[in-house]
Amino acid sequence: MDRKEIKGIIEGILYIWGESLSIDSMAEILELSKDEVKNIIEDMKNEFNYNRRGLQIIQIKDAYQLSTRVEHYDYIKKLITPKNNKGLSNAALETLSIISYKQPITRVEIESIRGVKCDKSINTLIEKGLVEEKGRLDRTGKPIIYGTTNNFLKHFGLRDINDLPKLKELKDIDLLDENNTK
Amino acid sequence: MDRKEIKGIIEGILYIWGESLSIDSMAEILELSKDEVKNIIEDMKNEFNYNRRGLQIIQIKDAYQLSTRVEHYDYIKKLITPKNNKGLSNAALETLSIISYKQPITRVEIESIRGVKCDKSINTLIEKGLVEEKGRLDRTGKPIIYGTTNNFLKHFGLRDINDLPKLKELKDIDLLDENNTK
């Protein structure tokens, strides 16, 4: 089986599966090592981009998925109307940004940063599958700790949590163009 | 818009549409003449084959569709879970129940409820004479609308479709729908 053939099979499998498929599953199906699969799929990712294909391969942790391209939105929109998600409220976004940077984190800690109650926004985020309970702290009251999900990564087009812009950088940028943020 | 860009858009559109899409619809979306579209898509067909891509473009009358390759079936099969043998598969039954309660309904609508593609189940149901095409919607892509047959009523001992038990929860799901589309 040559490399081109393997790429073809991976494309077919990703197409059929629709959702993100882990390197592990692909390696099993192709009877190849994970490293080989990873190497090949990274290759494919670049080829898809280089050839300006209509599809792209996106990565969510160690899983891959096909999707359309942002640039083609205007055309795809003519065929299919997206579910109009209003997007998250400011409160939810603030809460989410704290959770994403400080996870695992308890509700009380989030609230002390935001200065307001956050139970509603946390619930919204859980309902939307962006945040989940990651367990409980072993201290009085056994508070729940929260973290982000894979769906969070997908929702914001992030490969993994390290893809988040560094908070420090944010601060620096902010100090520089203090006036641009208004 | 160069030729490569157009090819990309066509690929994206065929991918998201999932079933065959007419040259007419593509020409409308791309704002190009039918001849141009036809010329380009024939080109793409050859390229896909020449590059031994995992997907191929197949033609059905004057419409085109993406599909996986027969040669890859053995690998794709590994993604598949065998169904239980008796009667309708769960998938078909789910699909049938959605069609019966929400008819007339398009394939994409059924899929957005089930979260998986439903073309095979729909075909099974048509073969079994439980579901039939009721026409097409007059919009881009001209999607087929489906409904249940008299045979369906007979099979389930219903006088007419209003005989289907009303479910209290039916309301809830519509409310959900309604909220999500705004």
Next chain:
Amino acid sequence: MKYNITLESFEGPFDLLYHLIEKEEVDIYDISIAKITEQYIDYLSLMEELDLEITSEFLIMAATLLEIKSKMLLPNTKIEGEQIEMEEADPREELIQRLIEYKKYKIAAEKFKKREEVHSKVFYKPREEIEIYNESDTINLEGLELKDLIKAFDNIIKKNINKKSSKEFHKIKREEITIDEAMNLIRNKLNLNKHVFFDELFENRVTRSNIISIFIGILELIKLKEIIIYQDNNFSNIKLRQI
């Protein structure tokens, strides 16, 4: 309402403070507590006048601000007799630190918002229905009862309720019917039947926007003199027929 002010809604006391500081265009480190406190409390009274709910968090912050303000008024005490240099820390210190911390996430949230906008333009296709149909196995419908069908639908509803709008953000959905489509739908029905009951048109079209489209469609067709509506008797079902 007689007030002409557009009141921004603030996510909490920090959000409000942050806004006041930005408006003044001063560095967080240089804030004048007296001024900020005054503005903050003015704002709270405005909220009160407008009958907006002021949560306890806003009040606690007001108290904190007043406390800091009063500390700032006290002279920097050095108790000489005991030779202890009480180099008082800046009473604003803690508040400033918290504001800076808050600001980081507020900015991050703005970035998230932009990312979300961009990424909502990416689409995924649903998974293919992948079940092997054993060719030798003919599917038979015997034994399939209504209760199986209802159970299947019930399961879907439960699944959907659990899922709510969650998980699949980019799931695709086509538009609900437009007025033009509603008009065609009515025309089609009337091509097939001599008359159609008004009620019948709304069956299975339970979302509000569909009902509205169909209703407007009927009115349009009447205006175009394509159809008329009538009743056989008072209070009997309204019927539509072509002219």
